[in-house]
Amino acid sequence: MKNILPELRSQRGWTQGDLALRLSVSRQTVNAVETGRYEPSLSLAFAMAALFALPIEDIFQAQRQPHRFAAPTPDPEP
Amino acid sequence: MNNPLNPDPNTLLTTVGGGRITAFYTRPVVGILFGLWTYLCCLYVAIMAPRILATGGTREVVVLALPLLSLLLLACIIYSVYRASDEYRRHRILRATAHTGAILAFSASVYFCLERLGLPQLSMIVVILYGWAVFTILLLWALYRTR
Numbered sequence A: 001m002k003n004i005l006p007e008l009r010s011q012r013g014w015t016q017g018d019l020a021l022r023l024s025v026s027r028q029t030v031n032a033v034e035t036g037r038y039e040p041s042l043s044l045a046f047a048m049a050a051l052f053a054l055p056i057e058d059i060f061q062a063q064r065q066p067h068r069f070a071a072p073t074p075d076p077e078p
Numbered sequence B: 001m002n003n004p005l006n007p008d009p010n011t012l013l014t015t016v017g018g019g020r021i022t023a024f025y026t027r028p029v030v031g032i033l034f035g036l037w038t039y040l041c042c043l044y045v046a047i048m049a050p051r052i053l054a055t056g057g058t059r060e061v062v063v064l065a066l067p068l069l070s071l072l073l074l075a076c077i078i079y080s081v082y083r084a085s086d087e088y089r090r091h092r093i094l095r096a097t098a099h100t101g102a103i104l105a106f107s108a109s110v111y112f113c114l115e116r117l118g119l120p121q122l123s124m125i126v127v128i129l130y131g132w133a134v135f136t137i138l139l140l141w142a143l144y145r146t147r
Helices: A005-011 A016-023 A027-034 A042-052 B027-052 B057-084 B087-116 B124-145
Strands: B011-016 B021-026
Touching: A005 A016, A005 A027, A016 A027, A016 A042, A027 B087, B021 B027, B027 B057, B027 B124, B057 B087, B087 B124
Parallel strands: none
Antiparallel strands: B011 B021
16 A cells, blocks of 8 residues: 655654654554555544545555455456 | 653663664563563472472462463563554564464474474473463564564
């Protein structure tokens, strides 16, 4: 999952620690989310969206890889 | 940055090695180490009790109840650390638990094969100590990585 948290943070002149403090999480959590090592929970994503006053989908862009054992997607109707 | 005049009450040791490692000996880490130390002491007492105490109710209580109660204390400390953690740290703690299970299962399988080749049968106490050692190392590593 890609995100624009570093850009949003730097626009406001916040460090990862500042953002972590505002979200009541650890700095490592912010770091892990920003670097894509951890996908935040819905509640944390909503908190981020509320903090930056942006919709969640503007902050996070899904990069869904098809699951290896997922059923094949049906062909679109003609 | 920690202010030395107003230290963070959640941190016992703020910086080590010129500030490179920050706030590792926090309450969770100290609590887990204390719980593990208590457990190991109780285990030692339980092992030594049959040699010291005469057969009777007291000996049975010491051998059976002491390790179990200290294990319960350790489990409560770890659970309280889990409850007090944010979601990323919880994720790392759960991952440490899963890795411990995988390492134990793999080690048990390997030693089963080695037993067939002639190595001695191990006591359950060795397996328990090995499991807790692995879990503690992984747990402390998870706490260190999410400090």
